[in-house]
Amino acid sequence: MNPPANRSPTTLREGDLLAALDLGSNSFHIVVAQSVLGQLRVVDRLRETVRMAEGLNALGGLAPEVRGRALDCLARFGQRIADIPPEHVRAVATNTVRQLRAPESFLVPAEAALGHAIDVISGREEARLVYLGVAHEQPPHPDQKRLVIDIGGGSTECIIGRGFTPLERESLQVGCIASTRRFFAGGKLTRKRWNTALTEITAQLQQFAATYRALGWDEAIGTSGTHKAIGNICASLKLTKGAITREALAEIRDRMLACGRIEAISLPGLTDERRPIIAGGVLVLEAVFSALDLTRLQVSKAALREGVLYDLLGRGGADDPRDVSVAALMQRYGVDVAQAERVNASAMQLFDQVADAWSLSADDRAMLSRAARLHELGLAIAHSGYHTHGAYVLQNSDIAGFSRQGQSFLAALVRSHRRSVPKSAFEMIPDRLQANARHSAALLRLAVLLHRSRSNQPVPDMHLQANGETLCLQVERHWLQSRPLLRADLQAEPEDMLGLGLQLQLAGE
Template identity: 75%
Template structure:
C-alpha cells in the first residue's frame, strides 16, 4: 500500500456500491474489487419517475415522493452491511430542481441509511464520462463525444482518454421534454417540428465549441439510448447503435401513432413507452446540431462512474485534490501561507477529533478549506472571506457534490470576522455540527499564523469537552506576542457564534 493510500482504503475482496437517484429510474450497482479491478456482483433498477412529480414551484408530488422513499428503503437493505465509506449515493436533476431539497433528502437518507450527494449537471457529466471510459477504455489520443439523455437533463461531454475536456448539462430529458412538449399526449409533425426547433436552440449554445474540438467517435448512454438501440435492432435498422437514418425511421413511426399511449415500436418496453417521445426528440436535435451520423451505445452510465470515482478517492486520484490545486493556481493563493495554516489546522484537528466525533472526511475538508481560505484575496481584500465563499459555492468544481461545495464555502466564510447567524443554514442538518467545529479549528489556525512567517508553535495544545475548546499556551510565549493575544481574546466572543466556547489556559 502506497504512502498516499489511507489505512481503511478499499482492498481486494471488498464490496463497494453506487446508487443513482435519477429523474426516471433509481439504480444500484454493487461491485467487488478483485486484483485492483471492479467486478459487478449485483444490479437493481426501479422506475420511479421522480421528474413526473416535480411541479413548477419546485415541489414534489407526495405520491412520487413516497414511491422514491419506498425504493430507497429496499436499496438500503441491499447495502446495509457494506461499510459507510464504501457506499456513495448521488441525486441528479430532479433533486437539483427542488425548491427545498432537504425536505426530500432527510427522509430519503433515513430510508437508504446513507448520505445522498446532490451533484451539479457538470459533475454528473464528469462521472458519466468516467464510467464510459472505464467500461470501454479508449485509445490515449482518441477523443470521444458522450451523450447521456436522462429523465430530467441531458449531459454532453467531449473527453480524451479518461479526462473530460468539455462538459455541458441541458435541462432536457426524456420525461421533462415529453411533459413540456406533449403535455396532452398528442403527437403530430407540426408540433414535433416546433419542439425540435426549440430543443436545437439549446444545443446551439455549445455546438460550435464542440465541433471545433472534434471527436473520433460518439457514444450514447443511459435508458433512452438503450431503448432506441433495441428498437433499431427490432426494426432491422441497425445492430448495437443508432444511425441518423434509423433514428428518423423511429421518429416517423412514432409520429404515426398520433398519441403517446398508442405508440407501437418493436422492442419498446411498456415501461419506456410513456417517455420515449421526449428522448427521441432530444436525440434528433443532438444529431442535427452536432452533425452526427452514428452513435454507439454504451452499457455504462453515471453509476459506473460513481464506482470508479469512489475508488479514486482512496488514493492519489481523488479529483477533489486536483480541483483544489487548480483553484489555488487560478486565484494566485499564497502557497506558503496556505500550507502553514493547513499544518496547524490539522494538528489541532488531530488533538480533538476523537472527543469531538470528527472523522476522516471532516479532516479532508478542513485541509482543503485551509488551502483555499485566502482565495478571495484575488478579488478584493475587503471581505475576502465572503468573496472566497461565493466562488466556492457557485463554481463548477470537479469531484465535489453541492453539499460538499457548501461545506467548503461555509468554512471559508466563517474563518474570520463575525459569523452570520444564517451561515450554516445552507448545509444539511447532519453536516452542521462538524462544520461548526471545523470552522472553529480553522479560525484558530488562521489567527496563529497572522504574522505570515514560519514559526514553531511550541507548547500549544488543544482539548475539547462538549462544545468547549480549551487552548493551552505557555504564558511567557503568549506575552511576547501581544497582537496574537489580542486576536485570541477577540475569538473568545466570536467563537460563541459557532456554538463553541473557547477558553485560554495559560501555564
Template identity: 60%
Template sequence: MPTDSPPLKDGDLLAAVDLGSNSFHMVVARYVLGQLRIVDRIKETVRLAEGLDGRGGLDPAVMPRALDCLARFGQRLRTIPPRRVRAIATNTVRQLANPQAFLMPAETALGHGIEVVAGREEARLIYLGVAHGNPPEPGKRRLVMDIGGGSTEFIIGEGLDAIERESLQMGCIATTRRFFADGKLTRKRWKEARTEITAEFQQFASAYRQRGWHDAMGSSGTIKEICDISVKMKLTKVSITDASLSVIREKLLEFETLDAIRLPGLSAERRPIIAGGLLVLDAAFTELGIERMYVSDHAMREGVLYDLIGRDREADPREDSIRALCDRYGVDAAQAARVEATALSLFDQAEAAWNLDADNRRQLAWAARIHEIGLAIAHSQYHQHGAYLVEHSDIAGFSRTEQQTLAALVRNQRRGFHLPSFDKLPDRLVANVLRCALLLRLAVLMHRSHDSDPLPVVELDVDGDELLLRLPRRWLEGHPLTRLDLEGEREQLAEIGRRLVLKAI
C-alpha cells in the same frame, strides 16, 4: 476514532446508488485485483421528475414510491461499510427549492447519506463509467451523451479524462412534459419543439464540433431503447445512425397520442416518455453532426464506483481541483501551508472528543489551502468572496454538498459566524462542519500576520462546546495582537453558545 479508512483490499464490496429523475439504480461490485466485478444490479422506475411542480416543489404522491425503493436498496446495502457506499442525486433534486425536505427522509430510508451533484460533475462521472466499461482508442477523443429523466449530459473525453462537459435541462421526462403535456403528438408541435431545443444547443455545439471526436457513445436507458428500436426495425445491427433515427422519427409521428405509440423494441415502461427522449437525440444528431452512435451498458453509477477507487488510491480528482483553484486565484502557498498545518494539528487533538472523521479532516485541509482565494476579488470581506467562489464554481470531483461544506468553512473562517451557510448542509453534517470551522478560525487567527516564524506548541482540549487553548506565556506576551484577537474570538464563540478559554503556560 482513527481518521484514515482502511485501504481497499481484494474481496471488498463497493456500491453506488443513482437517484435519477426517471429511474433509481444501484450497483454493487467486488474489488478484485484492482478491478471491479459487478455482483448485483437493481433498477426501479420511480419517475421522480414527474413530481416537480415548476416552482421547486415535489408532489407528495411521488415520495412513497421513492422512499419504498430506497428502503429496498438499503436492505441490500446493510452489510457494506458506509465508507464504501456513495449515493448520488441528480437533476430533479437539484431543482428542488428545499432539497432537504426530500433528502432527510430519503437518507433515513436508504441508511446512507445522499449527495447532490451539479450537472457537469454528473457528466464527469458518466464519462468515467463509460470510459472504464468501453475504453476509447488510445489518443482518440470520444463523445458521450446521456439522456436522463430531467437533463442530458454531453462529454468529450480522451482516455479516462473528460475534456469538455455540458449539461442541459432537456431529459426525456422533462422534455415530454414541456412539449407534449396533454399527450398529443403532431408534426407541427414536433417542429416547434425542435426549434426550441435546437436553440439550447447553440451555447456549446460549435465548440464541440471544433474540438471533434473519433466515435460517439450513448449511455442512458433512453438511448439504449432507441437503439433497440433501430435494431428491431432492421435499420441497424448494433448502433443508431442519422438515417435510422430519421426513420424512427417519421414512424413515431404517425401516432396521434403518446399512449398510442407502438414501435418494435419499445417497452411499455418507456412509451410515455419516448417522444421527449427521441426529440433530444434527434436534435443532438443534427446540431453536433453525429453520424453514428454506439451504446454503452455503463453510466454514472459505474463512474461513481471507479471514483471511489480513485479516492482510495490517492488518485482523488478533488486534490487536483483544489490545486487548480489555488493556481487560478494566486493563493499564497506558504501561508496556506502554515494555516493547514496548524488546523490539522488542532484537529488531531480534538478528533476523538468531537468524534470527527477522515472526511472532516480532508475538508478542513482543503478549506485551509483555499481560505484566501477571495483575496483575488478584494481584501474587504474576502471570506465572503471566497465562499461564493467555492460554492458556485465548477469544481471537478466535488458534489454540491461537498462544495457547500467547503464554502461554509471558508465563509466562517473570520469575523462573525454566518449560521445560514450551515443551513444548506444536511443535518447529519452540521455539527462536525461547525467544529471544523472553529478549528480553522483558530488557525487563521494565529497566522494572521503571515509571519514565516513557526508557532510554538499549541495545545487544545475540547469538551463538548468548550475549547481550552494553551499557549506559552512568553509567546503571548510577544504577540499582543494575536492575544487581542483570541480575546475577540472568545466573544464571537460566545454568541453561538461556545466557550473559548485561553490559558498561558
C-alpha cells in the same frame, strides 16, 4: 437507521464490496462490485423505475405519490447495502433533486430510508462521472477523443474527453420525461409540436455546439436508458445492428408521429415501461444530432452509476478528484501556497487533538485541510470581505469531485474563518453535517489567527481540548506575550466564536 454523517477514505481489500447508487430522474439504480485481484467485478445490479421527474411541479415541489415511490425504493436498496461498510458506498442524486425548492425535505427521509448519506451533484459533475463510467467500461485509446451523450429523465449531459479525462462538460435542462411532459402535454403528438420543440432544444445546444465541433471527436457514444431503448428499436426494425444513425432516428420519429398519441406508440423493441417517455428521448437525441452534426452514435451499457463506482475508488487516496480540484483552484486564483500550508499544518495539529472528543472523521480532516488551503481564495477578487468572496466562488462554481453538500461545507468554513459568523453561513449545510461543519470552522479560525503575521517562524506546540461545546486552548505563555497583536486577536475570539455555538477559553496567557 440513521445515515452516517461522514465517510472515511475508501480502502479496499481482496473480496471487499463496493456499491454505487444513482438516484436518477427516471430510474434508481444500484450496482455492487467486489474487489478481485485488484479489479472490480460487478456482482449485483438493481433497477427500479421511479419517475421522480413526473412528480416535480413548477414550484419545485414533489408529488406525494412520487415521493412515496422513491422512499419505498430507497428502503429496499437500503437492505441491499446494509452489510457493506459505509465508506464503501456512495449514493448520488441528480436533476430532479437539484430542482427541488427545498431539497432537505426530501433528502432527510430519503437518507433515513436508505440508511446512508445522499450526495446531490451538479449537472457538470454528473457529466464528469458519466464520462468516467464509459471510459472504464470501454477503455479508450489514449490519443483519441470521445463524445459522450447521456439523456436522463430531467437533464442531458454532453462530454468530450480524451482517455479518462473529460475536456468539456455541459448539462442541459432537457430530458426524456421533462421534454415529453412539456412539449407533448395531454399525450398529443403532431409534427408542428415536434418542430417547435426541436427548434427550442437545438437552440439550447447551440450555446456550446460550435466549441464542441471545433474540438472534435473520434467516436460518439450514447449512454442511458434512452439510448438503449432507441438502439433496440433500431435493431428490431433492422435499421442498424444497435447503433443509432441519423437516418434511423428520422425513421423512428416519423413512425411515432404517425401514431398521433403517446399511448398509441407501437414500435418493435419498445417496452411498455419506456413507451410513455420515448418521444421526449427521441426528440432530445434528434436535437443533439442536428446541433453537433452527428451521423452515428454507438450505445454503451455504462452510465453514471459505473462512474460513481470508479470515482469512489479514488477518494481518500492520491487520485482523489477533490484534491485535484483544490490544487487547480489554488493555481487559478493565485493562492499564497506557503501561507495556505502554514494554516493547514496548524489546522491539522488542532484537529488531531480534538477529533476523538468531537467524533470527527478522516473525511472531516480532509475537508478542513481543503478549506485551509482555499481560505484566501477570495483575495484574488478583493481584500475587503475576501472571506465572503471566497465562499461565493466555492458555493457557486462547478468543482469536479464535489457534491453540492460538499461545496456548501467548504464555503461555510471559508465564509466563517474570520470576523463575526452570520447565522446564514451554515444555512446550506444539511442538518447531519451542521455540528461537524461548525467544529471544523472553529479549528480553521484558530489556525488562521495563529498565522496572521505570515511568518515562516514555527508556531510552538499548542494544546487544545474539547469538552462538549467548549474549547480550551493553551499556547506557550512567553511566545504569546511577545506577540501583542495575536494575543489581542485571541482574547477577542471567544466573543466571535459564539457565532459558531461554541465557547473558547484561553489558558497560559
